[in-house]
Amino acid sequence: MAKKLSTPVKLMILIVLTILFYTLWIYGLEKAYTKFLLGGTNTALSIIKTDTHIELEKENETYQFRVRTKIDGRKASFPQKIGSLLQPTVIILAWQLFLFFVLGKRDALRSLGINLGIFYLAQILLLVFLSGFYVSEVQKFIYLMLMDSFYVIAIVLVIKDSILYPVFRKA
Numbered sequence: 001m002a003k004k005l006s007t008p009v010k011l012m013i014l015i016v017l018t019i020l021f022y023t024l025w026i027y028g029l030e031k032a033y034t035k036f037l038l039g040g041t042n043t044a045l046s047i048i049k050t051d052t053h054i055e056l057e058k059e060n061e062t063y064q065f066r067v068r069t070k071i072d073g074r075k076a077s078f079p080q081k082i083g084s085l086l087q088p089t090v091i092i093l094a095w096q097l098f099l100f101f102v103l104g105k106r107d108a109l110r111s112l113g114i115n116l117g118i119f120y121l122a123q124i125l126l127l128v129f130l131s132g133f134y135v136s137e138v139q140k141f142i143y144l145m146l147m148d149s150f151y152v153i154a155i156v157l158v159i160k161d162s163i164l165y166p167v168f169r170k171a
Contacts, residue, residue, distance in 0.1 A: 005102060007168055013101050018094040025090050033089060041127040052131045067131050080130055083147065085123060088154040092119050095158050102167050115157045122153060
């Protein structure tokens with residue numbers, strides 16, 4: 001059930017939350033979330049491959065992933081820029097917090113669990129495919145296909161919620 005706030009007030013709340021999350025993102029939230037994402041990815045990789053893991057490293061004032069694995073029995077290591085994998089998380093986080101302002105707690109929590117779960121698992125899946133980038137053409141293809149799609153995934157999740165809940169429309 002949507003709370004009774006005017007559309008301009010809702011838009012202002014969403015804009016302020018987005019700016020807030022982007023500022024937090026720049027000042028450390030990105031690094032914290034990246035470590036959380038790498039924890040989930042390395043846990044998944046430890047089940048699938050015992051000799052592969054991904055690390056976060058800083059090079060030239062920017063962070064990147066470093067995949068450490070074995071290819072054809074030899075140790076291999078390759079970097080991958082983070083790119084547009086993580087920034088769409090700001091959209092999801094701002095939207096989810098916004099839903100607590102305009103929906104009931106139950107609906108907002110349900111959306112939070114579904115959206116963050118989908119987004120987090122999709123990011124883990126992408127990093128798992130990254131670990132096989134030089135081993136499998138299929139994994140390379142899927143990785144390249146998914147790499148720049150997280151903005152689209154974030155927007156689709158926002159649109160899904162906008163359809164399910166009357167956030168900016170009358171019920």
